[in-house]
Amino acid sequence: MSAAAERPRWVDVAAAAQLPPGAHAVYEVEGLFVAVYNVGGDLYAIEDRCTHDDNPLADGPVEGTEVICPRHGARFCLKTGAALSPPAYEPVATFPVRIADGRVQVGAI
Numbered sequence: 001m002s003a004a005a006e007r008p009r010w011v012d013v014a015a016a017a018q019l020p021p022g023a024h025a026v027y028e029v030e031g032l033f034v035a036v037y038n039v040g041g042d043l044y045a046i047e048d049r050c051t052h053d054d055n056p057l058a059d060g061p062v063e064g065t066e067v068i069c070p071r072h073g074a075r076f077c078l079k080t081g082a083a084l085s086p087p088a089y090e091p092v093a094t095f096p097v098r099i100a101d102g103r104v105q106v107g108a109i
């Protein structure tokens with residue numbers, strides 16, 4: 001496989017100004033709902049679907065770089081997608097995310 005084939009295809013989702021530090025938003029990226037978080041200027045993108053019972057995660061509170069599922073309280077790491085507490089045990093998918101030319105872009109893999 002060539003290096004070019006391993007690169008994500010960047011999907012433009014919003015103006016960077018719409019996602020200031022402390023903000024998050026959900027975007028549809030190639031049929032998936034992806035929650036993008038700006039934590040102190042660092043961007044993280046995870047699939048907006050709890051691995052416990054498919055509840056949207058973006059409705060839940062954020063503590064540091066963890067999001068808490070609003071339904072049963074599972075915690076997930078925004079950096080890695082890891083499930084950090086029950087009742088979720090499987091990680092959520094993460095996506096590359098960047099700002100390019102003033103736009104937030106999510107990497108579709």
Ligand code: FES
Nearest residue numbers: 050052053069072
């Ligand atoms: S649906 Fe998220 S913890 Fe149950």
